[in-house]
Amino acid sequence: MTVVELAPGGGWYTEILAPYLRENGKLIAAGNDPQSASEGARRGAARFQQKLDANPAAFGKVEIGAFAPPATYRIAPKGTADMVLTFRNIHNWIPIGEDGMQTLFKQVYDSLKPGGVFGVVEHRLPAGKAQDATASSGYMHEAYVIKLAEGAGFKLAAKSDINANPKDKADHQGGVWALPPTYANKDVERDKYTAIGESDRMTLKFVKP
Numbered sequence: 114m115t116v117v118e119l120a121p122g123g124g125w126y127t128e129i130l131a132p133y134l135r136e137n138g139k140l141i142a143a144g145n146d147p148q149s150a151s152e153g154a155r156r157g158a159a160r161f162q163q164k165l166d167a168n169p170a171a172f173g174k175v176e177i178g179a180f181a182p183p184a185t186y187r188i189a190p191k192g193t194a195d196m197v198l199t200f201r202n203i204h205n206w207i208p209i210g211e212d213g214m215q216t217l218f219k220q221v222y223d224s225l226k227p228g229g230v231f232g233v234v235e236h237r238l239p240a241g242k243a244q245d246a247t248a249s250s251g252y253m254h255e256a257y258v259i260k261l262a263e264g265a266g267f268k269l270a271a272k273s274d275i276n277a278n279p280k281d282k283a284d285h286q287g288g289v290w291a292l293p294p295t296y297a298n299k300d301v302e303r304d305k306y307t308a309i310g311e312s313d314r315m316t317l318k319f320v321k322p
Contacts, residue, residue, distance in 0.1 A: 114134065114137070115138065115194050116134055116138060117188055117197040117198070118130060119198065120143070121142045126198070128171070141178045142176070143178030143179060145181065146179035146180075186217075192227075193224070193226065194229055199233055200234045201251075203233065203235045204251050215264055218267075222265040222267060228321065230320055230321075232317070235315050236253060236289045238253055244257065259317065268320050271318040276314035276315075280309045280310060286301075293307060
């Protein structure tokens, strides 16, 4: 099985996926482009590579792609991936605009085999709350994510509330980052945010027909 992790960041989920796939699969980590014109992106790519190099027993077989929308989509060769996963990242890409988001989802679609799965976890904005143009709060409308995926050709196969948190009303000063584990507001109302817990999240499974 070939699995692509989009935007692995610091590698929290990579620590789970890489050992699981090491002997009977392949993990492609498609994140910051080491050849990017952005110094920040190059530093991020270098930090991630250092993490992999520090533990070859776990990460020695991880392959490196690059995913930096709207310019770079080295995800996997077309039609070769069994699964593409991304965790709490879609809000980061909203500033590329509607056309850019449609292209992004189509790039994911094209990388998958027929029957391949695109798995998405994202902070969920209640349907009754307005979505700002840049998703600066970190929250996304579930219906909009589904619309983007279906527009690229995906079929919604399943939804789960395994990551739901009804105590999170998505109305925090500082957005989703006010909640644990980030606590962006530091000690301001920290007990309140601790009681809420981590964000309410959509968990969606899309399939390429």
